Amino acid sequence: MRNISILVALLLILQSCQTYKTVGVQDIKEGKKYRITLHNGQLFETKCRGVADESIELRINGNLKDLPKSDIDNVKQRKTSPLVVIGGVAVAAVGVFALLNKTDKESILEKTSGN
Structure with a gap:
């Protein structure tokens, strides 16, 4: 026993x-999982679906959303x-x-x- x-x-x-490593907004890559904190305090744990010059495309609650990079306060990449x-x-x-x-x-x- x-x-x-x-x-x-x-x-x-x-x-x-699994741990999280802090990365810059410019280091966000398609297909990776991130924990994103916005300036207003909202927190998302999601996979990046696409990256453009001024925004990133994320799947949030089953819907694809374009999030402006200027709204992002902190980004952490999930690592195993x-x-x-x-x-x-x-x-x-x-x-x-x-x-x-x-x-x-x-x-x-x-x-x-x-x-």
């Missing part, structure tokens, strides 16, 4: 695989940390391996063979 508690705690710690993903998979694999080593192998074989 103690091993399961440790495993669950580690998985919760490593759960946040490969180290955290690899660490999470490694911890999960070690946890499963540890749990399988602790189980009664005869009872597993009996349950799977149907005898």
